[in-house]
């Protein structure tokens with residue numbers, strides 16, 4: 001039974017709605033992002049714990065996990081690795097080392113290190129659930145998405161291995177692959193894409209499947225999307 005959850009990327013978009021929906025179900029939630037003001041507003045609205053961390057920093061994932069443990073008075077039952085961004089849309093000829101490192105640091109490394117922290121506790125307890133928010137970009141690929149796609153493919157590969165490592169110990173691991181969702185993730189509004197609360201509902205529901213079921217991969221898209 002999942003009673004407590006650590007959610008990254010919770011100051012905006014999908015993650016914020018994940019926090020809202022988990023709190024509405026009465027769970028204890030630690031919400032994190034960089035924007036302390038938006039996190040404070042979310043805490044005020046939902047009663048979640050809020051912790052501001054910049055996950056591009058190598059030590060931040062372990063520090064965040066320790067802070068979440070302290071806030072909850074013990075390890076979270078579930079981890080939702082949702083923080084991510086795509087600031088490099090363009091041809092491969094334009095990519096820079098700085099951009100590559102920035103995307104890999106947040107979209108992959110931080111999620112992987114948080115999985116490490118959570119797994120150490122979950123292995124002891126022989127229970128828990130880790131959800132990694134990937135993207136349908138790993139299925140369809142796309143020109144001018146090479147940096148973002150590579151960072152999400154890294155998370156996809158890592159998640160697939162973790163699924164196998166965790167299963168014998170009773171730990172559930174889910175890779176979530178959303179398609180286009182109308183959030184501040186992209187500069188332009190896309191009202192034809194999924195609402196963030198819809199994407200959040202898909203994620204939250206995977207935490208509440210029957211005990212004898214695990215969702216390993218969950219792909220979903222807005223009805224308008226045809227890139228499959």
Ligand SMILES: NC(=O)c1ccc[n+]([C@@H]2O[C@H](COP(=O)([O-])OP(=O)(O)OC[C@H]3O[C@@H](n4cnc5c(N)ncnc54)[C@H](OP(=O)(O)O)[C@@H]3O)[C@@H](O)[C@H]2O)c1
Nearest residue numbers: 009010011012013014033034035055083084180181183185
């Ligand atoms: N929207 C889509 O169409 C779509 C499709 C497929 C997958 N996804 C994935 O879904 C996840 C959520 O995206 P979204 O659409 O909800 O985007 P969003 O509204 O832009 O939210 C992104 C979240 O990630 C956090 N974040 C970014 N950089 C961070 C950093 N350095 N340290 C800590 N937190 C950081 C942001 O917090 P701060 O700004 O406070 O730092 C924010 O809370 C991402 O992993 C994204 O790749 C989105």
